[in-house]
Amino acid sequence: MKSDEELFEQCRLRDTGAWETLVQRHQVRMLNLAYQFCGNKEEARDLAQDIFIRLYHSMEQYQPGRPFKTWLNSLARNLCIDNYRKRKKDRRLVDKPVDEFYDLPSAESPTDHKLEKRQRREILMRALETLGPASRDAIVMKDFQNMSLEEMSRLLGLPVGTVKSRISRARVDLGKAILKLEGIKSWSEAAHDL
DSSP: OOOHHHHHHHHHTTOHHHHHHHHHHHHHHHHHHHHHHHOOHHHHHHHHHHHHHHHHHTGGGOOTTSOHHHHHHHHHHHHHHHHHHHTGGGOOOOOSOGGGGOOOOOSSSOHHHHHHHHHHHHHHHHHHHHSOHHHHHHHIIIIISOOOHHHHHHHHTOOHHHHHHHHHHHHHHHHHHHHHHTTOOOHHHHHHHO
16 A cells, blocks of 8 residues: 555646545545534535645645655644634534544444433534634644644644643643533532532
8 A cells, every 4th residue: 555645746746546545545534624623514524625625736835755644734724724713703503523424323322322422522512612723723633633742743833842731731621611511610619619
């Protein structure tokens, strides 16, 4: 199997087969990334398509020797952030869970368990919407895209220690947002009320 870098070099030579393989290899990841930023299935599909269009038009900007996945993540992330900023004033609450793209029925989960799981995901997505761009990026890259600290460091142009701090701070902020959405007071607020 050819590496992403080899496939992309063939794409630059206008090999349509290589392009199709590369798109198939990364389309689910780009769709999930887009969904994390916009929270809407149809909009995520459009945004993922825009990512590949931008990738196609940016082929000549790729520097051979640079990891393709890192370059694609950077390009996709920047496009998603631009889109997110454009719609920031008109943000809607997410009404569908992340795993909507994987509608695989499970014989093991009872209906009430599925409902509870869906509700938790909805709260998670709403909480993500409340975070600032830096915190949201940190959560999406680390916890949804499973990027390593080193990958995040390269992509963001920040030291690994700063990336760790952002992730830690973002998780605390996300936890507080989830508690607020669930109507649960933090321990310190609850203790203060006693």
